[in-house]
Amino acid sequence: MTRIAVLTGDLVASGRQTAALIDRAMGALRGAADGIAGWHPPPRDARFTRFRGDGWQIALHHPRFSLRAAVVLQASLVALGLESRISIGIGPAENLGTADLADAAGMAFELSGKGLDEIGDAWRLAIAGETVLEQDRMIADLLGERMGRWTAAQAEAAALHLSSPSRVMTLHEIGTVLGISPQAVNDRLRGAGGPAIASVLRRWEADKGRQDPAP
Numbered sequence: 001m002t003r004i005a006v007l008t009g010d011l012v013a014s015g016r017q018t019a020a021l022i023d024r025a026m027g028a029l030r031g032a033a034d035g036i037a038g039w040h041p042p043p044r045d046a047r048f049t050r051f052r053g054d055g056w057q058i059a060l061h062h063p064r065f066s067l068r069a070a071v072v073l074q075a076s077l078v079a080l081g082l083e084s085r086i087s088i089g090i091g092p093a094e095n096l097g098t099a100d101l102a103d104a105a106g107m108a109f110e111l112s113g114k115g116l117d118e119i120g121d122a123w124r125l126a127i128a129g130e131t132v133l134e135q136d137r138m139i140a141d142l143l144g145e146r147m148g149r150w151t152a153a154q155a156e157a158a159a160l161h162l163s164s165p166s167r168v169m170t171l172h173e174i175g176t177v178l179g180i181s182p183q184a185v186n187d188r189l190r191g192a193g194g195p196a197i198a199s200v201l202r203r204w205e206a207d208k209g210r211q212d213p214a215p
Contacts, residue, residue, distance in 0.1 A: 004093045005063035005129075006101075006112040007070060009084040012124075014054035017082070025082050026050055032076040032159070033058045036069045039165055049101040056084075057101050057112070063090045063129075064208035065165060067143065068201045070125055072162055074147050078155035083124060083148070087115030088140070090129030124148055131211055139204065146193050154192035157185055161194045165205055168198065 009029075014022055033048035036058070046058040058073075060066055070086045077084055089112030097104035108129070115126045125144030127136055150158065160174045171182035171189075178185065189195065 002061070002093050003063065003091060004106075004108050005060040005066035005069075006057065006089045006093075006108040007060070007066065007073070007086055008057045008089070008109075008112040008116045009055065009073070009086040010052075010116065011054040011077070012083040012085060021080070021082070022054055025077055025080055026056065028076040028080060029056055029073055029084075032073050035163060036060070036065070036072060039065050039069075047096060047101050047104075049097075051102070059093070059096055059101060059104070059108075062209075063131075063211070064205045066090065066127070067140065067204055068162060068165055070140075071143060071147065071197065071201070072159055074124065075150070075155040075159035075162070078147065078150045079152050079159060081152055085116060085119045085123070086125050086144075087112050087119060088125075088127040088129075089113070089115060090127070090132055131208075136204075139200065143197065143200075146197065150192055154188045157188035158192040158194050158197070161189055162198060162201065165201070 011025060030048045033046040037044040037046040040061050046060060049057045051057060060069060066088045070088060074084060074086060089108045091107035091111055093106035093108050095105055111128045115128050119126050123144055124147065125140045127140045156178060157174060160169055160177060171185045175182045175185045
């Protein structure tokens with residue numbers, strides 16, 4: 001069986017949001033998932049699946065990208081003034097479903113779903129799996145806490161800054177996308193802790209890459 005990472009999430013306080021905003025959030029998550037799929041070799045498909053209105057799930061063939069994916073997905077929501085609880089499960093997958101992940105099966109899916117059920121109200125990110133260490137859970141805790149303090153403007157910049165594991169966009173490039181100056185981008189990234197988060201993710205991916213299948 002293939003070892004993958006499954007990210008399962010649901011929107012925080014979705015009952016206080018309009019249906020239009022929830023639909024917009026799901027569109028943002030789908031767009032982010034499409035970008036994340038590009039981190040993998042073909043066939044590139046994270047199989048974004050929406051559940052029960054405010055729930056969602058994606059699958060990654062290379063688990064080393066799972067924390068970065070969680071950060072980018074959360075950033076896409078914070079930019080809209082929303083948040084999601086996110087649970088990462090790493091383990092074997094028996095199948096990835098037919099049309100989407102609704103009928104997928106395997107330990108990775110079980111761990112991800114169980115982790116989401118166990119996330120407390122004050123937490124936003126959890127990780128579990130056969131190769132997950134206590135230090136990995138501590139990193140997830142710190143990332144979740146840091147993202148919880150982002151402003152929408154900081155999240156927009158962070159989403160672009162962290163949008164690829166292989167190339168970092170320049171301040172000028174991010175500024176062009178957002179319509180702001182490179183200095184303003186720098187200010188947003190510093191406020192978001194972007195450079196430190198990028199450094200942590202690069203080192204984590206290099207370490208976990210030894211356990212991933214070859215790209």
